[in-house]
Amino acid sequence: MRIPMRFTRLWRSLSLLSLFLYFIVFLFTGKLDPKVPYRYLIRPRAGRTAHGEASSGIILCLFEGAMEMGVSLIRELRCLGNKEIIQVHHCMNELSTRSQQLLRSIDDHIQIIDICEQAQRQNMFPKGVRPSDFQGYWIKPLALILTNLTQVVLMDADDVFLQDPASLRRLSGYTKTGTTFFYDRHVKLHNFLARRINGTPLLRHLISTFDYAQFGLQGPNPSEHLKRSLTYRYNVAHEQDSSLVLIDKSRAGKAMKILEYLIFHVRYELRFSWGDKEAYWLAFELAQQDYFFSPWGLSLLDSVPNGCLKKHPNTLCGSMAHFVPYELDTEPSQVLYVNGKALLEPHPAGRSPTAKVKLSRMYNPNPTHITPRFRRLNVDLAKQKSFECMDGLGSERLPQVFQAYLLRRRLHFLALSMDYLPSLNICQL
Incomplete structure (x- = not known):
């Protein structure tokens, strides 16, 4: 069967990228034996309460198929300077013993918790509700409820950060509402x-x-x-x-x-x-409790497979992205993170190479633009025609540092995929 030209070009690009990454790996880690167990960064102890338990930290929910994304995210957070406890939650043995050992070997401040087993021990599941119902999206709120952490940063494994997300606790929205x-x-x-x-x-x-009334409240309000x-x-x-x-x-x-x-x-x-x-x-x-939303609407990156910049540069259709949640227009417009599985996995969402996938969800090798920051409440809904794209909201260049951070994240992703663990030690590119 003849392979379409666009897939040939994509394969060639991926091959060149792999060779470039191999050069970086060799340059920085050529003297390290990849078979030798290696503890990467010894960090200061995480912030703790008077009782000795960590009071603030990160929750990351993983399963076996998300290990490359999860491990590379943990390394990314450490490279960005985060020193907090990272709790890795899974449900009913979703992580193998080998994966759990690997997670503990790469970081001194990781706790691994089977949160469904913990909930079962506490008899939290009502009649007809199974622990397996919490494998997937719903493990995240369960982990939030049961964690012993007080100040929680809950995140997805495919988030690509440009800043330490824990720094958001210093901003006005969080200080006012928590x-x-x-x-x-x-x-x-x-x-x-x-x-x-x-x-x-x-x-x-x-x-x-x-x-x-069940919760001692009067409503609706x-x-x-x-x-x-x-x-x-x-x-x-x-x-x-x-x-x-x-x-x-x-x-x-x-x-x-x-x-x-x-x-x-x-x-x-x-x-x-x-x-x-x-x-x-x-x-x-x-609960009639104050809460804070970033005032800025969802932005998207350009999708190279979708040809956004060539076909419709004012309408981007790639990975979801968010700006730092400053409240004032006069405060700087800074990209905080991208929720970008398509930036990391050659076949996003676990799909096979032969499955039908929308172009905007295919592997996106080198996005360069993002939807400019805009206030969600001011958006013109009449312009929004599609679900996948941000119609008519324009585009602007991504910060140059994005490419460097994305390259580092991909290096860590490939390090685990290729079982070349010493490359996880690289922070400076």
């Missing part, structure tokens, strides 16, 4: 939060019928943030992107108990969310 959330796509669909229940949008139905939101005013289907969530549990009020109720009960009755993404802000809204 939360930082990020917006999802502003798409009007008759699904999820906008799905109709007896003629009423699901979001309004949930707010008006929720059992507030929708917040001003909710009443201004696109989901409430214009029936936009999605509000939150949960690829990065910051919560100070000590200031969450009743939100954690309501989050528990949402994930063990409500989600089985109302499919209010694609995966876990809406559960966090809804828990705070229903």
Whole structure:
């Protein structure tokens, strides 16, 4: 069977990239024996409470098929200067003994927790709810509820950071509320939060019928943030992107108990969310607890396979990205992170090479542009025609450091894929 020319070019590009990465590996680690167990960076002890337990840290949920992304993310966080405890959660033996040993060998501040087993020991699963229901998206809120950490940074394994996300705790939104959330796509669909229940949008139905009294609350009492939101005013289907969530549990009020109720009960009755993404802000809204969303809408990178810059440079369709959640227009426009599986995996989402995949989700070797920062509440919904793209919002160059950080992340990703672990030690490129 003849291979299409575009795949030949893609393969050639990937081969050249691999050769370049091999040169970097040899340059920095040529004298190291890849078979020798190696402990990479000895870091200062994480911040702890008076009782000796870490009070702040990162939660990362992994399974066997996400190890390359997870390990490379851990190394990226350390290269960015993060020194906190990293809790790796999995559900019902999703991580092999070998993978757990590997995680412990590369970092001195990693805790590995089978969170479903822990929940089962505490008899948290209602009748008819199985631990396996929490393999996938829903493991994240379960981990948040049960963690012994107080100030939590919850993230996805395919996040590519340009700054240490823990630094967001110093910004005004977090200091005021103990939360930082990020917006999802502003798409009007008759699904999820906008799905109709007896003629009423699901979001309004949930707010008006929720059992507030069970939690000692009077309601409904929708917040001003909710009443201004696109989901409430214009029936936009999605509000939150949960690829990065910051919560100070000590200031969450009743939100954690309501989050528990949402994930063990409500989600089985109302499919209010694609995966876990809406559960966090809804828990705070229903708990009548203040919370903070970054004012900036979701941005996208250009997708090279999709030909965004050539075909429609003002409409980008690649990986999702977010800016640092400063509140003022006068504060700098800085890219914080990209949620970019297509930047790391040659076949994103675990798809086989022969499966039909949208061009915007194919491996994206060298994105150069991003949707400029914009305020979500000011967006013109009439311009938004598609789900995959940010229609008519323009494009601007990514910061130059993005390419360097992405190259480093790919190097760490390939180091584990190729079982050449000494390359995980490289931070400076």
